[in-house]
Amino acid sequence: MPDRIVSADVIVCSPGRNFVTLKITTADGVVGWGDATVNGRELSVASYLRDHVAPLLLGRDPQRIEDTWQYLYRGAYWRRGPITMAAIGAVDLALWDIAGKIAGQPVFNLLGGAVRDRILCYTHANGTELPEVLDAVDAKRAAGFVAVRAQFGVPGLDQVYGVHAPEGIDDDHGAGAGHGGYEPAGRGARPVEEVWDTGAYLRHAPATLAAVRDHVGPELKLLHDAHHRLRPVEAARLARELEPADLFWLEDVTPAENQQVLRLVREHSTTPLAIGEVFNTIWDCQQLIIEQQIDYIRACVMHAGGISHARRIWDLAALYQVLAGPHGPSDVSPITMAASLHLALATPNFGIQEYMGYEPVTEEVFGHGWSFTDGYLHPGDAPGLGVTVDEEAAAAHPYQPAYLPVARTRDGAITNW
Ligand code: CS2
Numbered sequence: 001m002p003d004r005i006v007s008a009d010v011i012v013c014s015p016g017r018n019f020v021t022l023k024i025t026t027a028d029g030v031v032g033w034g035d036a037t038v039n040g041r042e043l044s045v046a047s048y049l050r051d052h053v054a055p056l057l058l059g060r061d062p063q064r065i066e067d068t069w070q071y072l073y074r075g076a077y078w079r080r081g082p083i084t085m086a087a088i089g090a091v092d093l094a095l096w097d098i099a100g101k102i103a104g105q106p107v108f109n110l111l112g113g114a115v116r117d118r119i120l121c122y123t124h125a126n127g128t129e130l131p132e133v134l135d136a137v138d139a140k141r142a143a144g145f146v147a148v149r150a151q152f153g154v155p156g157l158d159q160v161y162g163v164h165a166p167e168g169i170d171d172d173h174g175a176g177a178g179h180g181g182y183e184p185a186g187r188g189a190r191p192v193e194e195v196w197d198t199g200a201y202l203r204h205a206p207a208t209l210a211a212v213r214d215h216v217g218p219e220l221k222l223l224h225d226a227h228h229r230l231r232p233v234e235a236a237r238l239a240r241e242l243e244p245a246d247l248f249w250l251e252d253v254t255p256a257e258n259q260q261v262l263r264l265v266r267e268h269s270t271t272p273l274a275i276g277e278v279f280n281t282i283w284d285c286q287q288l289i290i291e292q293q294i295d296y297i298r299a300c301v302m303h304a305g306g307i308s309h310a311r312r313i314w315d316l317a318a319l320y321q322v323l324a325g326p327h328g329p330s331d332v333s334p335i336t337m338a339a340s341l342h343l344a345l346a347t348p349n350f351g352i353q354e355y356m357g358y359e360p361v362t363e364e365v366f367g368h369g370w371s372f373t374d375g376y377l378h379p380g381d382a383p384g385l386g387v388t389v390d391e392e393a394a395a396a397h398p399y400q401p402a403y404l405p406v407a408r409t410r411d412g413a414i415t416n417w
């Protein structure tokens with residue numbers, strides 16, 4: 001008689017920022033943890049899980065992971081989308097965690113075993129003015145990172161997403177918990193509004209990244225995120241003008257909704273391109289991979305339906321020599337980070353993991369088995385995903401409304417960011 005799922009509970013907490021966590025328990029007392037955090041839309045995915053998914057899980061065999069995935073994906077009729085796929089992703093992560101614990105094996109062994117010893121990762125460095133950017137990059141190198149994403153302010157703009165607010169800018173409605181360091185979601189009932197000016201950015205970015213490259217020398221892997229802001233011809237120009245900076249990748253140079261525009265960028269530049277942090281199924285990734293318009297696919301293991309679906313995306317990518325470079329900001333929980341690392345360790349065409357680290361208050365709630373050494377991560381050898389959740393500590397940090405900013409052009413119209 002196989003073990004059965006007896007409960008599926010959702011925990012929403014805010015240790016430093018909001019997280020949605022799924023706890024699945026089996027009749028034998030095995031507990032699996034999943035993450036379902038969708039930044040700024042946390043309560044919708046919590047409801048999806050609580051109201052529509054948890055009741056369906058009761059009585060199911062936890063080891064029928066793929067069957068449960070198909071049941072939730074096809075069974076809903078309403079396919080794809082960030083909320084649905086994050087919810088399915090959370091269930092999938094929790095079930096892989098349970099499968100590992102039942103087998104007494106780390107999840108990467110269930111996925112075929114390690115194909116590498118350690119996982120290359122990149123972190124974030126940002127500053128408003130160039131000296132501050134260089135100091136931030138140096139600090140990350142001193143901490144051992146060999147790959148760093150550099151973001152910077154733009155002359156004439158008060159505030160730029162991904163760069164902490166300069167002194168005197170109230171970026172979180174006075175709550176005191178806004179962009180301190182790097183926090184893309186400001187607490188408060190409404191999003192912060194920022195002004196964006198593509199011309200000013202295009203005039204500033206190439207020289208800034210070239211200066212960073214000059215400062216760090218040739219070895220450091222240098223990344224930059226354009227955060228969906230550019231139109232096709234602007235994206236092509238930026239990619240070409242950044243060639244002297246020898247980027248490891250240029251990320252989200254356009255919104256990838258109209259995927260054909262990437263052809264224009266490719267025609268004009270050999271700067272490697274990474275896209276996909278907002279994608280949530282293989283269908284979103286298919287065209288860019290098959291047409292080889294990108295070099296790295298950024299889909300997040302949880303937002304893309306969990307390990308079971310992300311590995312299909314990564315396998316498709318392997319056919320075209322596209323590498324996985326999964327999204328791993330601090331707005332997905334350490335449970336997702338663990339899942340991403342287990343899959344990365346077992347996947348031949350893995351490239352690089354985004355790793356911003358977590359605030360100590362987050363790590364008081366979410367314990368994890370992964371470790372960072374000299375610029376590389378390892379998921380650890382504990383059975384399952386190697387994560388723990390302190391539910392009492394979580395209860396001490398209730399949900400607080402928080403939103404990603406919105407951006408307007410100088411004429412007041414909403415624009416991409
Ligand atoms: C960014 C993120 O990590 C990244 O590459 O684009 O900061 C992203 O904006 C947030 O994760 C959105 O929730």
Ligand code: MG
Pocket residue numbers: 225227251252277
């Ligand atoms: Mg990004």
